[in-house]
Amino acid sequence: MQIGANSLDLLPETLVSLGCSFPCVITDKTMLELGYVAKVEALLNQQNINFGLFTDTMPEPNDTSILAAVEMVKTKQYDCLIALGGGSAIDSAKAIALLASHGGKMSDYKVPYQVTEISLPVVAIPTTAGTGSEATKVTVISDSATDEKMLCMGSGLIPAAAIIDYQFTLSLPSRIAADTGIDALTHAIEAYVSRKANLFSDQQAIAAMKLIAPNLIKVCQQPDNLKAKEAMMLGATLAGIAFSNASVGLVHGMSRPIGVHFHVPHGLSNAMLLPTITEYSLPGAPRKYAECAMHMGLVTVIDDQTLAHQTLINELKHINQTLNVPTLAEFGVVKTEYEGLLTNMAEQALASGSPGNNPKIPVLNEIIELYKKVWL
Template identity: 35%
Template sequence: MNSFSFKIPQEIICGVDSIEKLPGLLAKQGLKKAMVISGPHLNKMGVVAKITDILAQAGLAFDSFTETEANPSVETVDKATKAFANSGADCIIALGGGSPMDVAKAVGVLAKFGGSIGDYEGADKVPGAIVPLIAIPTTAGTGSEVTAFAVITDRSRNYKLTVFSYELLPAFAVLDPTLVMTTPEKTAAACGIDALVHAIEAYLSKAASPFSDAMAEKALALIGANIRLFVADRTNPEAAAAMLYGSMFAGIAFAWARLGNVHAMAHPLGGYFDVPHGVANAVLLPTVLEFNALADTGRYQTIYDAIKGGAGEAVFTPQTLVAEIGSLTTALGIPQTLAEVGVTAEMIPAMAVDAMKSGNILVNPRATTLIQIEDLYRQAL
């Protein structure tokens, strides 16, 4: 068994209408003015106003930055950092899925320590505590509210750079199921599979530990039993809560165990072709699972049983899980090939080089070469 360590440095508040506790969380830290970082869709839907109305009713000052895009860019981070500095805010509220949270984490670094986000690319380059950050997820998928990563697109390189530091962990995460109950069906499906992939890759990772396994197994149980129900009816309160909490547990699992080839390969798909992250993961997952089957130690059946609700097969092989994942993503309406989402073959060599730069390759259960990554892309195409 690997040596391992872990810590739980956050306070996580869960439950219906838990966003009402937001003023108390600010008061607990002596904070006076918040910058809400979110996206245009959530602003248009009135979700941002839900948060700012709560702040206003409590007599708290705030500003908003709602220009975060999918696969957020270095330029957006710079713009948001400038807006934060001009606002005089002393904390950040990240509202949304992974994109607003990634931007908020990056702003928290730059507002405190200066420079460009590229200066902090890699592991453990953030020198200390960032601007106080409260994360409020509005999707059940990324788990970003409990992870130590920020992924930002450097469009000059068609590359998604990753900043990894436990300093990025939000001080508080507020998980309110009512906020995910208006998620569009396609978004719910893609985000739900993203959370499932987080749990699977953390569970299979070479860096897995008893702690991360416990988190991953709970995530698999919650997501496996509820992803179909949630995509079918996002207003189902039990399914919404289960998916939101499952996503959180999966996030904790991969914060400590890392991921694998699926995520290493998904990031270049976002950088070169702007493929939504959850969709990229979903398309790649069956191909990578088949490749990794050579290294399976019996965990594939645990994953399969979680997805099938314990309905184990009389004769199980790794291909049984691969086929089940394909059936699940098909049922959820997710594309099955990279060609369906606009990926073309000529960029595969460049994407493979970028994928090999990811630390996730190193903890993938099967050792992987550049040529094998190229081949996996072609299989998924």
């Protein structure tokens, strides 16, 4: 990992350290418009590094959106990928590297399959402080035929290198800063309370909460606050490391089907769910949720767990209100369509495996009731 302002300048030497000399940049049209692709191109040109460029990754990528890039990478025989963008671009690059190296289709690799195959190296350059995908063994790619968000996991999906330069987040619109920031906070909390949490993941999650909680609202309301931007960027990466080693829980399990069926951006659907699902889950890990309140700087001691819990829930609601997170109804989800898909979404949530890591493990009907609760 190269971390800090201007760490992008270290891209050429990072490629050398990986033994790579013919990269393909995987990105999207927004990165092109913002001039970020030009920055990467200039660095590579200065060092006379030949490269390819694919700019057609899509938000919430599906298995067909990556096929053209897979073919391009195989045909041109690039020796690594540079993933420039948010979680969607990085997730796409991981999937492209996997399919270009080993063939098959994405559904072959979804959980419970463990991706241990070593693929083309990916150098991840995140431009949002959110998904943490630059540091995780996870990619999420939708099945275009069934609308299922396929969760693929395994050590073979961890990027070979990451460049964590917070200056890429300075031009983020406040809506994207809010959604990706709440996504990062969700990662930290869910990793900390996960049934798969361990001493290592706990340390990353604690550090992430301490960085994210005091700065989440600041980065949205004060886009020029460089210290807050830097803290959020590092916090998001640490949260990624935390959940990559401890998994996420019910919030993510329920969030993915909402994203697929109603095209709600991933971070935003997490935000819609976080207060309600946290409140539901409290009895499963009362002490750890109280500790979340403490690590987020909301309480100084946790002698009174009930007070710590209430303070935590109030803060999660306050974040949503302050950052104008809409309910599903306000987002424009049609109630009859939503209700018609409740059972299907609950089944998809359970099938992802994430609810099984939750401190309080739900059954199908409980998930349906929780979906009903968050609509308004």
